[in-house]
Amino acid sequence: MATTTITQEARPARMTVQPSRNNALKVDGTDPKFGDWRDDFVRDGYAVIKGAVPRERADKYADGMFSWLEGFNLGFDRNDLSTVHKDKLPTINEKGMCLQYAVTHEDFAWAIRGEPGVIDVFEKAYDTEDLIVSFDAVNFGFPGRTDIAKNVPWPHQDQDPTKPGFRCLQGLVNLLPNGPKDGGLIVCKGGHLLSEEFHEAMKDEPRIPAWTNEWFGFTDNGMKWLEEKGLEWIKICAEPGDLLLWDSRTPHYNLSSETHQPRFCVYTCYMPVTDASQADLLKKKSALDRWVGTTHWPNARHTGSNVAKRDGADDPHNRFEPVNKPVMNERTFKLTGIPYIVADEAGADAVEASAART
Numbered sequence: 162m163a164t165t166t167i168t169q170e171a172r173p174a175r176m177t178v179q180p181s182r183n184n185a186l187k188v189d190g191t192d193p194k195f196g197d198w199r200d201d202f203v204r205d206g207y208a209v210i211k212g213a214v215p216r217e218r219a220d221k222y223a224d225g226m227f228s229w230l231e232g233f234n235l236g237f238d239r240n241d242l243s244t245v246h247k248d249k250l251p252t253i254n255e256k257g258m259c260l261q262y263a264v265t266h267e268d269f270a271w272a273i274r275g276e277p278g279v280i281d282v283f284e285k286a287y288d289t290e291d292l293i294v295s296f297d298a299v300n301f302g303f304p305g306r307t308d309i310a311k312n313v314p315w316p317h318q319d320q321d322p323t324k325p326g327f328r329c330l331q332g333l334v335n336l337l338p339n340g341p342k343d344g345g346l347i348v349c350k351g352g353h354l355l356s357e358e359f360h361e362a363m364k365d366e367p368r369i370p371a372w373t374n375e376w377f378g379f380t381d382n383g384m385k386w387l388e389e390k391g392l393e394w395i396k397i398c399a400e401p402g403d404l405l406l407w408d409s410r411t412p413h414y415n416l417s418s419e420t421h422q423p424r425f426c427v428y429t430c431y432m433p434v435t436d437a438s439q440a441d442l443l444k445k446k447s448a449l450d451r452w453v454g455t456t457h458w459p460n461a462r463h464t465g466s467n468v469a470k471r472d473g474a475d476d477p478h479n480r481f482e483p484v485n486k487p488v489m490n491e492r493t494f495k496l497t498g499i500p501y502i503v504a505d506e507a508g509a510d511a512v513e514a515s516a517a518r519t
């Protein structure tokens with residue numbers, strides 16, 4: 162079994178969920194003042210937590226990511242940008258995302274998910290320690306790529322418009338210096354609070370096709386609506402180790418670098434385990450067993466595959482397990498959701514009831 166290959170320093174006993182979430186962010190105009198990043202987040206729909214990961218460790222993770230790319234032995238060399246070419250790299254899409262090759266379970270990705278300064282932010286946001294984390298994509302954004310499609314703007318929300326309200330806090334840990342022209346996340350400041358009004362006003366606008374209901378793409382008319390409301394698009398700048406947060410309702414996308422600076426990040430999204438069903442947790446466990454990914458939604462409703470394509474065929478360099486398997490401590494193992502899986506039906510009912518109470 163694949164799970165037995167995960168090295169764990171400690172495996173906690175089955176977890177019981179603590180019910181209180183009284184101080185969880187509501188992002189509906191009723192939040193108190195917190196005196197920290199939460200005030201920015203509630204107001205603007207995004208926030209930056211400086212140094213959530215200490216610089217030294219952020220540099221180590223970036224180094225691990227470069228080594229992972231070089232480890233395919235296809236000719237990519239971090240010191241020679243002329244080697245940035247699809248023939249010399251694993252498959253990375255025009256948005257910089259790498260979704261296969263078990264990359265989401267590499268040790269660097271799990272170490273980032275387990276960073277105390279990152280977890281702490283989500284514990285505060287949801288007012289609970291009982292969290293699960295997404296097995297989301299890793300971003301290797303390189304400048305000047307003409308060998309793959311151009312990254313044209315893809316402004317979107319990551320949330321079903323028919324399910325309004327604050328439902329998902331997205332995050333990414335930035336790992337390389339990221340200035341105004343270095344590519345990266347761009348957000349429509351304050352757009353989260355106008356989301357319901359937007360969808361009401363634009364309900365007759367034809368929809369951009371989406372592979373999941375939890376995605377909404379903005380048309381030119383939609384973008385015009387945001388502009389007429391006076392909303393501003395902000396390219397977020399960050400240093401290695403900074404955590405960027407945004408509300409899934411905040412319109413956003415990413416830009417490619419216009420300099421010689423690559424942009425690397427790992428997406429980190431956590432949610433209360435009580436928002437996931439027992440079936441979700443079992444699906445999540447299966448994703449981990451098979452070393453596949455999820456979207457940013459930690460409840461694993463959608464799981465991915467490790468089969469990347471190269472020139473239309475299965476990539477002969479596909480990998481189905483991480484090169485460096487994660488070492489999980491008690492905290493990261495909890496984030497897999499596995500300790501919250503109850504074997505018997507009575508236990509499953511108890512967890513569902515606890516979810517309903519909160």
Ligand SMILES: O=C(O)CCC(=O)C(=O)O
Pocket residue numbers: 300319331333345346347413414415428457
């Ligand atoms: O790469 C980014 O900055 C944003 C990616 C994105 O839209 C997402 O993770 O939902």
Ligand SMILES: [Fe+2]
Pocket residue numbers: 317318319413414
């Ligand atoms: Fe997104």
